[in-house]
Amino acid sequence: MMPAWCRAIVLxxxxxxxxxxxxxxxxEEHVPSSxxxxxxxxxxxxxxxxxxxxxxxxxxxxxxxxxxxxxxxAAEYHLGEHRMxxxxxxxxxxxxxxxxxxxxxTPIEIATLYHELFHAYLDYLVTxxxxxxxxxxxxxxxxxxxxxxxxxxxxxxxxxxQRRGETEERFLSERESWxxxxxxxxxxxxxxxxxxxxxxxxxxxxxxxxxxxxxxxxSRLRIADREGTLLGxxxxxxxxxxxxxxxxxxxxxxxxxxxxxxxxMKEALEFSSGLLTRASGVFSFVDREVARYGQCE
Numbered sequence: 210m211m212p213a214w215c216r217a218i219v220l221x222x223x224x225x226x227x228x229x230x231x232x233x234x235x236x237e238e239h240v241p242s243s244x245x246x247x248x249x250x251x252x253x254x255x256x257x258x259x260x261x262x263x264x265x266x267x268x269x270x271x272x273x274x275x276x277x278x279x280x281x282x283a284a285e286y287h288l289g290e291h292r293m294x295x296x297x298x299x300x301x302x303x304x305x306x307x308x309x310x311x312x313x314x315t316p317i318e319i320a321t322l323y324h325e326l327f328h329a330y331l332d333y334l335v336t337x338x339x340x341x342x343x344x345x346x347x348x349x350x351x352x353x354x355x356x357x358x359x360x361x362x363x364x365x366x367x368x369x370x371q372r373r374g375e376t377e378e379r380f381l382s383e384r385e386s387w388x389x390x391x392x393x394x395x396x397x398x399x400x401x402x403x404x405x406x407x408x409x410x411x412x413x414x415x416x417x418x419x420x421x422x423x424x425x426x427x428s429r430l431r432i433a434d435r436e437g438t439l440l441g442x443x444x445x446x447x448x449x450x451x452x453x454x455x456x457x458x459x460x461x462x463x464x465x466x467x468x469x470x471x472x473x474m475k476e477a478l479e480f481s482s483g484l485l486t487r488a489s490g491v492f493s494f495v496d497r498e499v500a501r502y503g504q505c506e
Contacts, residue, residue: 247267250308251264254311263478267333271336272291288391327399356469365463381443394465396439398473418481443457
């Protein structure tokens, strides 16, 4: 016969399971779908060895995920609305209810997602700073605002994208310069993720470790900087100019700078000190070959 104290414990466990079990399920069901997706995204990104530092800084409830029939892009983030619109192609079984596991997305899809997630990160930093103006802004945001003035207040653009050698100077408004910085930085983040996945695969040797994958990644970075790949765009405020071009792409001379890359690699992407040193050296070397426009002091 079971002792009385054993029967009491078993009864308590059974009753607890009956009483608490449904409550646990109900609590999970009441977690907004966007928050569940955010937690899923973080866990899967970490499992794939992808950077998560800047993602962890964003509260799970900040971004609202939606699915729609996007044709031009896999994802679009709407600044100020805190809204991430994803293509139905990225949803589980195409149902538009939740995100497919990252392990089942292509490198370019994950890179595009990271590009848009970085927009969400800057949006969060701006929102937090505006909500608490008495608090010192996040160091990355303070750096971004400084770069916005000295690097993106005046830029060179390529009026005709196919003719990259032909450039024009533009003096950008507050909104235009912030968008140009935002897009340039997000392009770099997406580029980092795409090349990491291309080289390391899912579970291969990390580019953070010295070896052939890191060597190849650094080589690709040198080529990308030399060819002016790491640059953004902005949408002109002037209605007349928007008739001519909906987007103005920055010229290679207004591409990402060494200092910007170093801050992003350290503060947002958690590069190891060894890789950070090697990557920064790439920009220093190329700067002697291909001049940049609008250097900051």
